[in-house]
Amino acid sequence: MRLIITGLLLILAVTTTQAAYITDKLVAGLYKEAKVTDKPVKALTSGTPLEVVSRKNGFIKVRTSDGVIGWVESTYLTDEKPARSILLDTQAKLSILQKKLDKLSRLEKNADAAKAVDEIAALQEKLAQAQGKISQLEIQLKASRISGDQLDESRELLEREKKQLVADMQKQNEAAMKALQNENASLKKQIQQVADILNVSESNMTAKPEKAAVSDNSGDQAGKPLLAKLTALASDKLIWMIGIA
Numbered sequence: 001m002r003l004i005i006t007g008l009l010l011i012l013a014v015t016t017t018q019a020a021y022i023t024d025k026l027v028a029g030l031y032k033e034a035k036v037t038d039k040p041v042k043a044l045t046s047g048t049p050l051e052v053v054s055r056k057n058g059f060i061k062v063r064t065s066d067g068v069i070g071w072v073e074s075t076y077l078t079d080e081k082p083a084r085s086i087l088l089d090t091q092a093k094l095s096i097l098q099k100k101l102d103k104l105s106r107l108e109k110n111a112d113a114a115k116a117v118d119e120i121a122a123l124q125e126k127l128a129q130a131q132g133k134i135s136q137l138e139i140q141l142k143a144s145r146i147s148g149d150q151l152d153e154s155r156e157l158l159e160r161e162k163k164q165l166v167a168d169m170q171k172q173n174e175a176a177m178k179a180l181q182n183e184n185a186s187l188k189k190q191i192q193q194v195a196d197i198l199n200v201s202e203s204n205m206t207a208k209p210e211k212a213a214v215s216d217n218s219g220d221q222a223g224k225p226l227l228a229k230l231t232a233l234a235s236d237k238l239i240w241m242i243g244i245a
Contacts, residue, residue: 028076034059116176123169
């Protein structure tokens with residue numbers, strides 16, 4: 001029984017590992033021994049993930065992701081991911097999200113525009129046919145001397161058809177405009193969601209006073225251009241929508 005318990009404890013000790021990260025210090029040395037007198041075997045940049053093996057005299061024995069084992073001064077390690085790494089991860093996620101939004105916007109705009117153009121083209125073709133009928137009747141009048149009353153009736157009938165086609169075209173234009181307005185509102189909502197993600201990222205980084213300066217400046221510089229681009233995208237869609245109208 002003791003052997004079984006001992007074995008379970010050993011397995012638990014092996015499988016349970018503690019994660020650590022290099023702090024916002026730009027570079028920390030990984031040494032072969034628990035001292036800094038020797039030349040470091042490797043340089044570890046800020047945010048490098050490490051596995052804690054043991055601790056000794058102000059040093060922590062760690063294992064890198066590629067299997068290198070060495071000692072790092074404990075002052076350069078933190079249990080939480082540094083603000084700089086969090087910011088970079090957030091920027092990468094926002095970049096991916098922006099690309100997806102751009103692609104979705106292009107697809108939706110192209111699909112709606114193509115549908116609206118096809119519907120308008122069909123109505124224009126019908127209008128042209130009605131105008132062609134009027135021209136044919138005028139030619140027939142000259143050739144066969146159709147009475148004025150018959151021609152007036154035909155004209156009135158065709159004019160009513162023409163007005164109906166124009167009204168149908170206006171309805172199609174209004175429907176296309178409404179669809180584009182809904183699309184623009186949806187895109188603005190997605191842009192607001194991206195802005196909310198930026199705000200959450202900045203709030204997480206301001207939780208540690210000593211890291212606030214790094215996260216505030218970087219977050220503003222990374223977030224504002226992205227928001228500006230997304231806002232410009234929404235404006236371009238609105239301008240295009242007005243042009244269709």
